[in-house]
Amino acid sequence: MQTKIGIIGGSGLYDIVGLSDATWITIDSTWGQPSDQVLTGTLDGVPLVFLPRHGRGHVHTPTTVPYRANIDALKRIGVTDVISVSACGSFREDMAPGDFVIVDQFIDRTFARNKSFFGTGCVAHVSVAHPTCPRLSAACLTAAKDAGINVHDGGTYLAMEGPQFSSQAESRLYRDVWHCDVIGMTNMPEAKLAREAELCYASVAMITDYDSWHPDHGAVDVSDVIKTLQGNGSKARDLVTRLPTLLDRMRAPCPHGCDRALEHAIMTAPDKRDAALVAKLDAVAGRVL
Template identity: 80%
Template sequence: MDTVIGVIGGSGLYEIAGLEAPEWVSVATPWGTPSDQILTGRLDGVAMAFLPRHGRGHVHSPTTVPYRANIDALKRLGVTDVISVSACGSFREEMAPGDFVVVDQFIDRTFAREKSFFGTGCVGHVSVAHPVCPRLSAACLAAGTDLGLRMHQGGTYLAMEGPQFSTLAESRMYRSWGCDVIGMTNMPEAKLAREAELCYASVAMITDYDSWHPDHGAVDITQIIKTLGQNADHARSLVARLPALLGAKRAPCPHGCDRALDFAIMTAPDKRDPGLMAKLDAVAGRVLGGG
């Protein structure tokens, strides 16, 4: 099948030189309106789709990002591989501002978000023991390493609700749990990508040391913005290398991301809610008879 790379991140990520036939498209979903239109195009012969997570102009808070609509919209566009790029704080001295971390685990501390496409009328359980795709993560690591960026392979991402940053006590507690970075947006994004049978990788851009660091104190939003600006070019360059690394054609995911629903649906066919089934046409159509 054809590779279609979906990138979810800040508004600047879609400003990539060489993107052919760029077009902003609107995608309707049964889960509401996505964060924004989606920029489609081709780079090095590979189809790409760029979705500003917070919307252009940063109109959505981490809590109000329409995560289900975003993932559903990418699935409807034929996306096969999703790369999340997001700003994060660091709990580790060696993971310094300006570094990039290819996340491989999450602790979900969010509480005010819809976290599943499934529910009453069609119950589904997917495994997120290994929530990112090793193949896609390896491509992100290789892209950053080729560029000479300071990359860290693997890390646990603490997803907090926000929008406030951590208290000092919380920051110390999360460090004691073994977390490496902290952010507000990768959950439930990663869980929903798995439910939609999309390969997912998370690249965390370190902007600060959260509030635990004795030499840095509380998070300074002006410093975060400065570091974000410095990282923008690096992030664009990393994303731009992915088409060449992933290729225009892809085989089935060797880790089974694209078959996550094979044994996930629990509700008997005669007990399934037709309304919910209709909403699941894109994300679960392969196993529910719609694709």
């Protein structure tokens, strides 16, 4: 299988420069319309697809992002490796605005989103004990270092519903009691859906602020966030341009099993499966269905 990189760009990353044969195309998903068209092209000879998570012009809130359609669309176009790039707040003094974090764990506190492709008529359970792909995360870490970014290897991401930022009490709970490292609004259920779609997934969190726990900051200032976002977006593009040389063009099976996550996950007996749901799962789970 040929490697095909998918970049989901969050706040601060709305395009990819340097793509050859760059073309915006529409992908029809059985799960509704994705956030936007996708930008396709090649980077150093490796096919790459870019999807703006919030849509061009930032039209989707964290809650209304069509996560299922986005992941399905990337799978449908042949993406093998998904890198999420998103803005976040920090709970740690040493993880400062402008730094990047290669996330390896999540606590999901979202509550108003569809979190699975499966349901009544086709039940499946996948493991998200290790929700990101170590192989893909390692490539992102190396790319960040090569780009001169101050990057942290590993961190727990608290996914909140939003769109409001945390209260100070919440921020202190997440930091002091739950020992989270960063906070954001978009990596869940995205990471869970990527696992269900048997896609390798890595999360690159770009720190913009200290949330509201920090005694010297106290609250998130949106104007300061926007300034930091601009610098982070430039760094993120530098990181992405280094990925093709770090990922083999011909894709071997994932050593961590991300691309085989559905191997024993589907529980519903074949004669009891809902035909309409199975039809919607053609891209996501067609390999096992």
